Structure formats: structure tokens, C-alpha cells
Amino acid sequence: MNVKIKWLRDKIKNMNMQGMIVSNPVNIKYLTNIDAEGILLLTRKENIYITDGRYIEHVQSTLTIDDEIIVTDIRSISQEDFENFFLFCENVGFEENYVTYAKYKEYMHKYKINSLVETENIIEKQRMIKDEKEIENIKKACEITDNCFTHILSYIKKGMTEKQVAEEIERYFKQNGADGLAFDTIVASGINSSMPHAIPTDKKIESGDIITIDFGCKYNGYCSDMTRTIFVDFVQDYIKPVYELVLKNQTKALRELRDGAISKNISKIVESDFNVNNYDLIHALGHSLGLEIHEMPTLSSRSEQILKENMIITDEPGIYIPGKFGVRIEDTLLITKNGAERLTKSNKDYIII
């Protein structure tokens, strides 16, 4: 049997569940490599993937006999079949953080399940520790991102719009081996940089601009994430203390991150130093990524999470002054026994184009 499904079957057994309904497509992709609309049932005896006519052929071509997953067209399943899937199961797990309240009620009714129990992100928690192949994919996504940054530095010219720069990033990714974007690219220049989640506009890049570029790609389905804040022609004096404070803290967090470090402690180091300087850290210091751009754990002052070897996490402090400007610097990191390895390696000193 597929090793990940074998792991999940053992796991739910230990939690006194005799079956599970896996609905989150990202979890299904993680477990089976299937990329389609459908639902995975672990019943007492079988693993069943229920999909529809649009996907049957594609799903069959993704799976091998070793997966031991039976693929079924939803149209061939009767109400009686649904009721039999979990017959004699005392507890059946479901993903309470993915399944809507309406679906939860539908599952209860359709499968005639008495006790549909919460599984508390068991699959998402397993996904926190990346295996060798996952790390390779993320490293490759980060490498493409670094190369894209080098390219974009020579590409940007005064008079271009933020949108043009964002489009060039996307074009570069697609033509250089990435599957596509990991998330919508942020290119925020001048006062637009004061919005952490700015959407690229038709504003033209001008002399004296600060530009925040937050971008990442996917490689074999796995994400990268990097932010650099760069300057056009020169660095305005009033920006320098902010840039240096952000960079100092980004580097400080990077030095503290390692197997055994506690999420909130790392975040508090940065928050305290920002506060001393009369700034706030208005978002989390970082987040994990993998098949999704935001995964568990989060690096924040509210998280008790202990970091472990082979977790992937971003380190991205930022300071934003409404109506003026913002600075954010971000790397994707791999947590190791003795520290954190930078997977995005682009320069973080003042970059003036």
C-alpha cells in the first residue's frame, strides 16, 4: 500500500477511528498524488477515491497498483453503497477545518454515520515535516526564484508600471521550469509599499522609489516565497533606519531558528526590538509552506509550536508606515538540527537599480 495512506490508517486506528473521509484536495494530493475533484474514503477494508466522469481517466493514469486505491465514478454509487461504506464503524474521522458545516451535515446523512469525529489536522501536521523529495522540490522552486530576482533587477526600468514588472516575473517563472506562481506577485512601489498585501497597479516606477517585491513559484507542486525591498537610483535618508532595523531583525531571527526553537519566542525577539524603536510587527513573522503557500506552523507570538528538523518556514519581518512607505525582507528557510538553511539566497544589502 501507498506508504502515506498506510501511515494514515495506522494513525486513525490509534485514535480509535475505523474510517476517515478525506475531503481536502491538498491532503488528497499529498497522500495519493491525485490532482482532481473528488473524495478519498478510508473504510475498514478499502481505500476508495470517488470522483466523476471528468476525472476518471486522469486519476487512473496517476495511480499505480501499489497505491491500492479503488477509483469509482460517483454516478455508479447508490444510496445503499454510501450507507455501507462505514457500516459497523463506531467513529469516522473528517477534516473539520476543511469541511463546511453544510457538508458535515450532508456526510452524516449520506453515509449514515453516528459519530463523525474531528481529526485535528492530523494530515496537515504530518505535512509539516518535509521528506527528501519535498525538500528537493522546494529548493528547486527557491533556486528559480533567486534566478528570477537576478533577471528582474536588470529588467526593471524607470517608466515601467508595477503590473509590467509582475507580469515579467510570471513570464520568467513559466519559461524557466516552474509550474506557475505560488501566489499573486506583489510589486509595490513608492507609497504603495506601505500596504503589505498591495496589488500591482499602473503606477510607474520612478527615481527615488522604494519597491517591495514579494514573489514565489511552484515546482512539482511545491512553493517558494521571497521578498526583497529595493531602491531606484538612491535610498531616501528617512528610509535607511527602517530598512536597517528590518534587516537586522530578519538576520537575528534567522540565527535563532533551529530544531527545538519555539515559534513565539523567535517572534517576540523581533516584536520587542520593533517596539523599542516605536514600530509594530503587524503580521506574523513567518509561515510554513509546501504544497500550499501557507501551511502549519506559523511563526508568531501566539504559537507555542516547537520547530523541528525538515520544517520549511519563512522569515519575513516588515515595517509599514501608512501613506509613506514599507520595508519587508523575506527568505524561505529549511530548519536543521543546528540552525536554519537559507533556500532563497539573494542579496539583502541595499540593492539600488
Add this chain to the structure above:
Amino acid sequence: MNVKIKWLRDKIKNMNMQGMIVSNPVNIKYLTNIDAEGILLLTRKENIYITDGRYIEHVQSTLTIDDEIIVTDIRSISQEDFENFFLFCENVGFEENYVTYAKYKEYMHKYKINSLVETENIIEKQRMIKDEKEIENIKKACEITDNCFTHILSYIKKGMTEKQVAEEIERYFKQNGADGLAFDTIVASGINSSMPHAIPTDKKIESGDIITIDFGCKYNGYCSDMTRTIFVDFVQDYIKPVYELVLKNQTKALRELRDGAISKNISKIVESDFNVNNYDLIHALGHSLGLEIHEMPTLSSRSEQILKENMIITDEPGIYIPGKFGVRIEDTLLITKNGAERLTKSNKDYIII
């Protein structure tokens, strides 16, 4: 007050609810034009949008004083504030088809609500009937899509890969006024066309290929959707009866669609004719679209929905022969009093490139 929120307040009042939590970001965008992460509360007296530091500035710049929406940073809200929002409310509505089971439990606890009640897609149902401005946006998205198709017919050359064609479609959209893609473009050639949801591959376009292109863009946030099945150099004889059967039924459905028509009846016309010819309609005949690419209602044999003036719906029958080929032809339509107006207007006769 914003007219859409006014409408919603009246609506929930009639349903004996004294408040509502709107969580679905598409519904929030529809009601307020806000495009951010956050939650909209309709309390007895106020409309409150709760977001976080990353979005405050952007949200403030989207809203006008006439919206009568108070924007609040989640960090400034105490547990007591949360409990006061719905004080003395007997019933508070929530979106059971969007809110996860875990969030539902969190809302109950955080807002101390005794009766969190299902709102049965009230906002989604309102979104089914498009207003003048929405229709204008969809028309424009369809026009860009038609123009893109004309462009792509002269762009495709033998030896190009499916991926290259898909990338050119995306490039065209972005450079010709669209916000971006409405969904991932399908370019499926040769036997790949037998998968209704094929992902573009590195397969090269060859002489004799059939190519299914399913694509659409967004304009001011609103979607378009069109599919054409075209041919390289010549049409294989064994494909002709299938192409003609699909086209005949696409046209037949188009003639039957109008205000007052019943979804399942239209779908059954196509299904019957396919069955008589020993084929199955393996997916829905169509779906509505708007801010999202799939909206209510669906055009399928299981839907009792009566179509109404100013609904938007796709008409997209398809036949797929596993391992061989597939044919799908799709238009986006506007339902009118006396018929359906084609918003995508590209040619549907044999197109040979």
C-alpha cells in the same frame, strides 16, 4: 447605506435574524467591493468589517462614507467586544456552505451566540441575477475572449506545445485589458482531448490533431468562459459524427434557454439525444458564472432551477471517448425574456487551421 447591504439587512430581518456573519470573501466583494481577508458583521445597529493590519489601509481606500461600514483591526477587539456584537440577538445567520465545521464552533464560542442559523445561500441566490454593470463586465470579458480566440487561431503552428498555446492565451488576456485568467486554461490536443479537465502538457501540436481549447478571462473581477474544438489540417472522418452531434445539441440547448425554462428539462434534451446515439453526457450541461467561474445555478438533469432574465449561464455539451478524443463546444449566454443571447460569438463550424 450601500444598497446591497441594505437589501441583505432587509432580507435577514424577514428571516427573523437580528444579525449575520458574512465570511465568504466573494460575497463580501459582491456586497462591499472589498478584496481582502476579513469578515463582515451585520449587527443590530452597525455594519462592521474586521480585518488585520495588512489590509486596513487598502480597505479604507475601497470604501466610501456611503457604505456605512466601520473598519476595525482584529487586534483592537477584545473578547468582551466580540460577545457584545450580537448581544440580545435571538438568531444570527452564517454561511453554512462556506464556513467550516471548526469555524462554526469557533463563532458560537467567540461571539457567544446561542442560535447560529443557516442562511441557505441567500447572497449566492441574489448573485444569480446580474445587474446592468455586472452584465457589462461579463460582456466585455467575453469580447476579449472572442478576440483572443481569433488571435490564437493565427498563432498556433504545428510543433508548438499545448503549454505554449495556453501561455499565449494568458499573455493575450493580460495585454488586452483583462485582469487575468478566469480559470486554468485547457489546451488538449489529440488523445488528450478525451479528458474534459486536461492540463496543458508538452505534447506538440501535429497534423490531424483535434484540439479542445477551454478558456476565459476576468474583467473588473467578472468571468467569461468559452470552449472551441478545432482541427489541424483536416478533420478525421471518425470525429465528424461526434462533432456534429455535440454542435447540434449545443445549438438546440441555446434555442431552448430563456426566462422560465427549467434547468433539468434543458439538460435532459441533450442527454436523451446523446443516449440515443450511444454516448453519455458525463458532466453538467452548463453552469452560471460571475465573480466566480462556477456560480449558481447549474444546468443539469438534477436541478429544478427555473431560469430567469439576467442570469448568465454556459451551454457546454461534450462527448469524450477515453484514449481516443473528445469534443466540447461552449458559449457563455445571457438569459433574456425571449431567449438566450450569446455573449461569446466565435464561429462554431469546423475550424481547420
